[in-house]
Amino acid sequence: MGNGSSNKKKEKNIDQTLQDLQKNQSRSQKYDPFADVEIQRLREKFRLLSDNKPTLTLNGFKQLLEMRTHFFRERIFQLVEAEMTKRNKTDIDFDYFIKILTPFHPLTSIDLKYKLLFDIYDINADNLISQDDIKATMKIIYSIQISKNKKNNEDQEENYRKRNAELEDVKEAFMANQDYLDSLAKDIMNDFDKDKSGELDFGEFKDLVDNLDLQFRLNINF
Numbered sequence: 065m066g067n068g069s070s071n072k073k074k075e076k077n078i079d080q081t082l083q084d085l086q087k088n089q090s091r092s093q094k095y096d097p098f099a100d101v102e103i104q105r106l107r108e109k110f111r112l113l114s115d116n117k118p119t120l121t122l123n124g125f126k127q128l129l130e131m132r133t134h135f136f137r138e139r140i141f142q143l144v145e146a147e148m149t150k151r152n153k154t155d156i157d158f159d160y161f162i163k164i165l166t167p168f169h170p171l172t173s174i175d176l177k178y179k180l181l182f183d184i185y186d187i188n189a190d191n192l193i194s195q196d197d198i199k200a201t202m203k204i205i206y207s208i209q210i211s212k213n214k215k216n217n218e219d220q221e222e223n224y225r226k227r228n229a230e231l232e233d234v235k236e237a238f239m240a241n242q243d244y245l246d247s248l249a250k251d252i253m254n255d256f257d258k259d260k261s262g263e264l265d266f267g268e269f270k271d272l273v274d275n276l277d278l279q280f281r282l283n284i285n286f
């Protein structure tokens with residue numbers, strides 16, 4: 065008991081110290097809300113990914129560790145590609161690199177994070193979330209998680225084999241059973257489509273989003 069509470073106290077002190085450190089970091093003049101030290105680190109990463117060139121290709125960007133391990137990476141890459149096509153861009157300079165990463169910064173405004181998450185779910189980019197958008201997003205996210213589990217467990221022994229088989233069963237049921245996805249998406253609509261328009265607008269979507277998605281999935285420490 066005594067140790068537990070003293071450990072908790074220590075954790076609290078470490079949290080406090082981290083927060084103080086973050087607050088005391090000098091902020092970048094040009095790239096709000098990044099700290100100078102974060103911009104330095106990102107410049108170095110950019111330099112390595114671009115092989116010392118002034119711009120990155122989309123494929124180069126996809127190699128950034130924070131992106132290629134991201135929960136929503138498939139959708140993020142699709143969004144970046146769509147935005148680049150719209151702007152007639154074929155490569156990514158450092159300013160644009162930071163612009164892409166800004167919504168993921170922990171100090172970025174919550175509205176920018178809501179907007180990013182909305183765009184992630186809005187597969188057909190019509191500024192409304194339909195049942196089809198929700199189903200398509202869940203399929204993309206779920207298939208990533210399954211392949212990740214498979215890879216992690218490749219070298220493991222018997223107890224993991226059993227769990228893998230169970231996961232495969234769940235995957236098959238999930239992917240094959242359109243009815244299940246349909247009813248899940250329908251339930252979400254019933255609960256959050258307040259004006260019964262058949263789709264979620266930005267305001268309705270914000271009610272659906274929980275803190276886990278916003279804080280945990282969308283925040284990256286650079």
Ligand SMILES: [Ca+2]
Pocket residue numbers: 186187188189190191192193194197
């Ligand atoms: Ca849509």
Ligand SMILES: [Ca+2]
Pocket residue numbers: 257258259260261262263264265268
């Ligand atoms: Ca609605």
